[in-house]
Structures are given as C-alpha cells and as structure tokens.
Amino acid sequence: MTPILPIEDDKALTRAADMLRGGGLVAFPTETVYGLGALAESEGPVARIFEAKGRPRFNPLIVHLPDRAALDRYVVVPQEAERLAAAFWPGALTLVLPRKAGAPLSLLASAGLPTVAVRIPGHARSRALLRAVDGPVAAPSANRSGRLSPVEAAHVEASLGGAVDLILDGGRCDIGLESTIVDMSGPRPTLLRPGGVAAEEIEALLAAPLRAHDGDAAGKSAPKAPGMLASHYAPGLPIRLAARAAREGEAFIGFADINPPDTFASLSAAGDLREAAANLFPLLHRADDPARFTGIAVAPVPETGLGRAINDRLRRAAAPRD
Numbered sequence: 001m002t003p004i005l006p007i008e009d010d011k012a013l014t015r016a017a018d019m020l021r022g023g024g025l026v027a028f029p030t031e032t033v034y035g036l037g038a039l040a041e042s043e044g045p046v047a048r049i050f051e052a053k054g055r056p057r058f059n060p061l062i063v064h065l066p067d068r069a070a071l072d073r074y075v076v077v078p079q080e081a082e083r084l085a086a087a088f089w090p091g092a093l094t095l096v097l098p099r100k101a102g103a104p105l106s107l108l109a110s111a112g113l114p115t116v117a118v119r120i121p122g123h124a125r126s127r128a129l130l131r132a133v134d135g136p137v138a139a140p141s142a143n144r145s146g147r148l149s150p151v152e153a154a155h156v157e158a159s160l161g162g163a164v165d166l167i168l169d170g171g172r173c174d175i176g177l178e179s180t181i182v183d184m185s186g187p188r189p190t191l192l193r194p195g196g197v198a199a200e201e202i203e204a205l206l207a208a209p210l211r212a213h214d215g216d217a218a219g220k221s222a223p224k225a226p227g228m229l230a231s232h233y234a235p236g237l238p239i240r241l242a243a244r245a246a247r248e249g250e251a252f253i254g255f256a257d258i259n260p261p262d263t264f265a266s267l268s269a270a271g272d273l274r275e276a277a278a279n280l281f282p283l284l285h286r287a288d289d290p291a292r293f294t295g296i297a298v299a300p301v302p303e304t305g306l307g308r309a310i311n312d313r314l315r316r317a318a319a320p321r322d
Helices: 010-021 043-053 068-073 079-088 124-133 153-163 199-206 273-287 306-318
Strands: 004-006 026-029 034-039 062-064 093-098 115-119 166-169 180-183 190-193 250-254 295-298
Touching: 004 010, 010 026, 010 034, 010 124, 010 166, 026 124, 026 153, 034 043, 034 062, 034 124, 034 153, 043 153, 079 093, 079 199, 153 166, 180 199, 250 273, 273 306
Parallel strands: 004 166, 026 166, 062 115, 093 180, 250 295
Antiparallel strands: 026 034, 093 115, 180 190
8 A cells, every 4th residue: 555644744755755766656746736756857767657647658747846946957948938937936837848958857758859848836845845856856647647637645546556656645735727838939828738827817927818729639649748638637437518407317516506406516606716626626536436426417617717727627528538
C-alpha cells in the first residue's frame, strides 16, 4: 500500500524530495489538482510517469518549478510571457515556451517538441517541495490516463495505487480544475486549454484576444500540451450534457436553478462558477458508481469565465472513447 503522509509535515516533505531526487514517483497537491511528480532532468523517472498512468508518450507533460528565477535555465521567455508570469504566477497558469538550447530536461517530458510547458504552482507547500528537490519536476495529474482528475489524496490512491512511491496529502485542492495553458512560443498567444485562470483575465492583461487553437481536436496528431485529447477526464459511466432532469438510472448533477427533486448533487445551487469548478471532479468521482447508477447527467453551465473550463472538461469526459 502506498504511504500517504501530510504535506504540512516537514519530515514528510523532506522524504518526498529525497524520493524525487532518487528517481521515485511522488503524488502531491497543487491548487489545481494532485500531480504525479518525477524529476524531469532524465528519461528514466519521466518514463515511470507514462508507465504508471498508461499515458501515450506523444502527450507532453507540464514541468513544475519553484519560482521565476528557475525558469531561465530551461526555456526562453518572450516579453508577453513575462507579463503573464508577473500577473498570474504563482498560480493556475501554464505557459508553453521555446526550449532553451542545451536545457537539462528530458526530451520525453516534452514529447520531443521544441517547446516546454512550464508552471509555478500557487500551492505554497508544493513550491517548498520543489525548492527542496532543487530541480525541475514533471507532474501531470495523478490518475490513470484519460480518467477523472484527482482533487483528494484518496482519488490518487484509488486510481494509481501501488504505482506511486509516496502520496503527500494536502486535503482537497482549492481550484479543482487543471491549469489554463497558453502557448507563447508562436507569433500570437494561443489558448490550448481553458483552466483555473479565466481566458478573459489573460486577454484583459494582453489587451488582445487569445488565438483559438486550430489543431486536431480529435487527437490524431501529437498535442502541444496536456489535456488536448478529445476524450479525457472521463469517469467509467457515460456522461450526458446540458440535461435538465435525470433519465432512469442516472445520477443528476445540477447547477444554479436547475436542481430537480431527484438531483444527486449540485455543482453550485447559487450558480457560483468558482464553487462549481471546485465541486466538479469530487461530484463526478462520487457519481461514478455503477452499483447505484447507469450514467451521469449534468445540467448546463454558462460558457463564461471558469464555466469555459468546466464545459471543456465535461465535453471531453462525454466524448466517445477508444
């Protein structure tokens, strides 16, 4: 059984840092979701991430760093990226940046691309772990590839079990949705994945709209960042979207004023998108119970602010699966 230790315990954090430096796999909380961390400097530890998750190797990882000063060793940071970093880091924003020549990073972590997805997490104890490691840590979500994202330590244990050397428990993640990913390596900033920072906030800072990603949404070509495959974030049960009532056998997840009497739970009865984002994966984990339900129906959520990220996750969760 995988040890689960509190991230607030300094001895547990030191033990986790030692494991990561020694090539181990450590799951740890961030403000977005729990990440499955491995030292990103060499291929062996990174390969263990792909093996543990059952993740296709063409799907790149996010490299986590403790602070802005650590960035310059690995990537080139354009001026507009500096503005986003100053405004939103530490936080739920990932930037895709040109890889610096000779950067001591595993090529597998970036799927062989000339770019690297990087983030400085907003979770203070996670940054303390990264400082203790004193090296880049690749950390996708700590779950089986394509399945529901983990926002509690128990979700990690249930999904990955003994494939992880250590789980650091920091309670439920505050935001509960993965980071927003913006590609800053080309001529125009491009939104690759909506997430914990609303696209509208980024566009307001840049005083320009983000370019929409026009790649292969079906996932037939290699993605430039995580979370871009058509089917992702999925429970075991099928999901029906924009529902206003449950069909026979379904667990109904409501939102705002759409909460019929047989509602299983509500993302937010008050219509609060931040509350809905934090509740999304916990409720999907609870509803994904084939002993009780045959499917999951979810009420419509507005396509604004964090609602854009919520709907992105729901659409991918409901997409046809291979």
